[in-house]
Amino acid sequence: MRIDILCLFPEMFASAFAQSIIKRAKERGLIDIVLHNIRDYTHDKHRTVDEYPYGGGPGMVLKPEPVFEAVEAVEQQLNTSEIPIILLTPQGRLFNQQVARELVLYSHLMLICGHYEGIDERVRRHLATDEISIGDYVLSSGELAAMVIVDAIVRLIPGVLGSATSASSDSHSNGLLEYPQYTRPRVYRGWSVPSVLLSGNHSEIALWRRQQAILRTAKRRPDLIKKVTLSDKEKEWISENLLNRK
Numbered sequence: 001m002r003i004d005i006l007c008l009f010p011e012m013f014a015s016a017f018a019q020s021i022i023k024r025a026k027e028r029g030l031i032d033i034v035l036h037n038i039r040d041y042t043h044d045k046h047r048t049v050d051e052y053p054y055g056g057g058p059g060m061v062l063k064p065e066p067v068f069e070a071v072e073a074v075e076q077q078l079n080t081s082e083i084p085i086i087l088l089t090p091q092g093r094l095f096n097q098q099v100a101r102e103l104v105l106y107s108h109l110m111l112i113c114g115h116y117e118g119i120d121e122r123v124r125r126h127l128a129t130d131e132i133s134i135g136d137y138v139l140s141s142g143e144l145a146a147m148v149i150v151d152a153i154v155r156l157i158p159g160v161l162g163s164a165t166s167a168s169s170d171s172h173s174n175g176l177l178e179y180p181q182y183t184r185p186r187v188y189r190g191w192s193v194p195s196v197l198l199s200g201n202h203s204e205i206a207l208w209r210r211q212q213a214i215l216r217t218a219k220r221r222p223d224l225i226k227k228v229t230l231s232d233k234e235k236e237w238i239s240e241n242l243l244n245r246k
């Protein structure tokens with residue numbers, strides 16, 4: 001998969017993309033991340049990318065020309081205009097695991113990071129094919145949003161994670177939050193690991209994990225649990241346990 005990121009601060013990605021899972025995915029050729037500085041597509045001496053908003057008001061607005069030219073240069077280089085062009089904006093559809101699963105199906109994506117008060121509306125109307133927000137809050141620029149989206153997508157590329165099952169048990173992959181995880185030591189400051197996890201009984205462990213995931217989701221995210229299909233037995237178990245467990 002290839003992801004082209006168009007932004008004003010490409011240096012911001014250096015550390016985030018040079019560590020851990022993204023670093024390994026790049027080394028193994030599973031992901032190619034190409035950064036483009038929108039400023040490189042200006043033509044004036046000062047490399048101007050922003051201007052005052054028409055109609056007045058605070059702040060500056062990212063001009064349309066360098067953004068259009070940057071996107072067109074990438075399309076020309078790759079000889080296609082079929083790549084999804086995603087504008088990062090707090091006004092876009094909300095990013096979640098479902099959207100990450102949708103995006104990982106593409107072999108190629110372009111992300112446009114805004115800055116200042118935002119981007120000239122003509123980029124949204126006539127260039128972007130999708131608009132994504134990473135949450136209902138406002139960041140100073142789109143670079144952090146791009147990092148979040150790239151990280152969530154890369155985890156889903158087949159072969160990126162060490163174990164084939166680790167992404168499938170993650171929170172949100174089956175509509176539930178993940179069950180509690182424990183590691184050594186067995187007892188820490190008097191707090192013991194639940195005995196079922198030490199039992200070696202795989203079906204008991206799977207049942208406990210499923211129940212804990214359901215319980216945790218019901219308690220923390222009632223909005224999510226409503227969308228999960230539970231068996232009658234599970235519904236009964238949940239109503240018995242919901243009131244008296246932490």
Ligand SMILES: C[S@@+](CC[C@H](N)C(=O)[O-])C[C@H]1O[C@@H](n2cnc3c(N)ncnc32)[C@H](O)[C@@H]1O
Nearest residue numbers: 088089090114115117133134138139141142145
């Ligand atoms: C300060 S914000 C501009 C916000 C704009 N004035 C508005 O109210 O919609 C600058 C840039 O940060 C990025 N950004 C800010 N919050 C974001 C979010 N929640 N999700 C994705 N991108 C975001 C966008 O690229 C945006 O153009």
